[in-house]
Amino acid sequence: MDYKSGEAFLNRLYQNMHQERFVMKTAKKGDNPDEKIRRYLERLEKAHKKAMESPHNLDLLKHFYYEKYVIKELPASYIESVRLRAREEGRFDLLQPVSKLLKQVQEDQKKSLDRWLDYFISEDEVYPTWFKYYAFQGMLRMNKMNKEKKSFGKRSRNTTEFYIELNQEALAQAYTAISKMIEKKELTKEEEKALNDGKSFERIYSYYLAKMGVYEKKIETDGIWKKYDWGSNPYALWKSLQGKYTGWCTAGEETAREQLRKGDFYIYYTMDQKKEYTDPRIAIRMDGEEIAEVRGIAVSQELEESMIPIAEEKLKEFKDYKKYQQKLSDMKELTKIEKKQKEGLDLSKEELEFLYEIHHKIKGFGYKEDPRVKELREKRDPKHDFSIIFSCQEDDVVSSIEALKKGNAVVYLGDLRVSKVEEKENLRKIKMVTGLLDATNEKELSYFSSLVAVGESLWAKDMILSKGLENLETINGNFYCNSLRNGKGLKHLKSVGSYIYAPYYSEEYMEDTLFLEKLKEDRSYEIQEEVVESKKSR
Numbered sequence: 001m002d003y004k005s006g007e008a009f010l011n012r013l014y015q016n017m018h019q020e021r022f023v024m025k026t027a028k029k030g031d032n033p034d035e036k037i038r039r040y041l042e043r044l045e046k047a048h049k050k051a052m053e054s055p056h057n058l059d060l061l062k063h064f065y066y067e068k069y070v071i072k073e074l075p076a077s078y079i080e081s082v083r084l085r086a087r088e089e090g091r092f093d094l095l096q097p098v099s100k101l102l103k104q105v106q107e108d109q110k111k112s113l114d115r116w117l118d119y120f121i122s123e124d125e126v127y128p129t130w131f132k133y134y135a136f137q138g139m140l141r142m143n144k145m146n147k148e149k150k151s152f153g154k155r156s157r158n159t160t161e162f163y164i165e166l167n168q169e170a171l172a173q174a175y176t177a178i179s180k181m182i183e184k185k186e187l188t189k190e191e192e193k194a195l196n197d198g199k200s201f202e203r204i205y206s207y208y209l210a211k212m213g214v215y216e217k218k219i220e221t222d223g224i225w226k227k228y229d230w231g232s233n234p235y236a237l238w239k240s241l242q243g244k245y246t247g248w249c250t251a252g253e254e255t256a257r258e259q260l261r262k263g264d265f266y267i268y269y270t271m272d273q274k275k276e277y278t279d280p281r282i283a284i285r286m287d288g289e290e291i292a293e294v295r296g297i298a299v300s301q302e303l304e305e306s307m308i309p310i311a312e313e314k315l316k317e318f319k320d321y322k323k324y325q326q327k328l329s330d331m332k333e334l335t336k337i338e339k340k341q342k343e344g345l346d347l348s349k350e351e352l353e354f355l356y357e358i359h360h361k362i363k364g365f366g367y368k369e370d371p372r373v374k375e376l377r378e379k380r381d382p383k384h385d386f387s388i389i390f391s392c393q394e395d396d397v398v399s400s401i402e403a404l405k406k407g408n409a410v411v412y413l414g415d416l417r418v419s420k421v422e423e424k425e426n427l428r429k430i431k432m433v434t435g436l437l438d439a440t441n442e443k444e445l446s447y448f449s450s451l452v453a454v455g456e457s458l459w460a461k462d463m464i465l466s467k468g469l470e471n472l473e474t475i476n477g478n479f480y481c482n483s484l485r486n487g488k489g490l491k492h493l494k495s496v497g498s499y500i501y502a503p504y505y506s507e508e509y510m511e512d513t514l515f516l517e518k519l520k521e522d523r524s525y526e527i528q529e530e531v532v533e534s535k536k537s538r
Contacts, residue, residue, distance in 0.1 A: 003182045006130030007037040041129040070109045075158040108252030112162035138201020150215045162252045167243045170208040223270035300366035327363045361476040361497035386411040466490045
């Protein structure tokens, strides 16, 4: 493509930018498209230079950008996700007013914008205005990095993430490639590759980040632990994460400050390409004397396989190490199964039970389920696997209401809505429902007397007595039993993946069951009481 100038490049990239209202405000009669854009950029540059004349002017300029690009209201989905996490983890510090949540998100977005603004406005910066506009507008469209796809997501007005981290090296290389293309200078092979997939800032910036190895799995394991003290200045912690694309919320300065207000912060750094210990691989955040969370840099912030033994050794130093033993054990087992499956080896019955979460939900260190669980299952034949797990015929593993009429079903693949089943007696042999089990409107579930596991949530909102669920061991999602008074029948329930909602249970009937222990262990019952009291006060 032939471009006469940076302005012409912008006009082509943004599809007739010269006709935009904000450009036309500075245009003069007779200006060609490039001249219109040049006048607009000159005005923009003057505003930036004026901002550097005094702190007051700089504050006014930044306020303009904040008003335009910082989120004004948190989406309901974000608020619900924070509250859900609080319920799942029994963490009251996460149950904060929406106004406080919004302020923290806004502050992180402002400070992430500041990094780009301060760099582009500074007197030392040498980029022409057209490139600064190109890079800044491109950055505004980019959400957090997806290391698997080697690209960035798309931002919207409702995006709660802070703006992407500034990597000056990748930025400089992007400028070199684009400017040489415009000036018709000879491109290197690398620059040609960078421009091959398109001229958008996201694509070219992503290309050079990839070249720097940002997306690649880290091989180095030798490293050092560094402790950031409770109550200390967050700058050093925040600074060490810039340009590293860990995905950790601690890379937001306000979040880093808030986290250090609550406890110490430990990071394990391995060597970078310059043989310096600067690559963050493991984070351990404390809440007072207790471990609040452990994060890695794999997908969904899981620990990398090579980092599991390093994290385990460090966690032994803390008094609440035992609560993380299950996660460490699960990650090791999942890694072992992954290797066997890649090598084409058969999995044992016990390994299949683990993979399909028959006896407990697989726990990892990320904020989501370890993606390997889904990936490994998708490559397998569930009918064959469940026939081994439950010692049944493959025909006994069904996926339709029609197939239930035979009365031999042992496993139901997918979501099962009991209201659609005409003959409830046909459910008596079912040992597992792999998806959601919706038993809403059912007063009791005695026809599920063989049920061992539910792959997702169990909705039993109208169930008053738990009689008939004596064999139920595992619910891998949430357990809604809103009307439950007596949990005596849940004597074998030992694993609920998320939380239990049982606001009206009677403790006197549950003193000998694990159900009440599960509630207390999760501290979910305290949150539920808080919710009930809140509703009463309205």
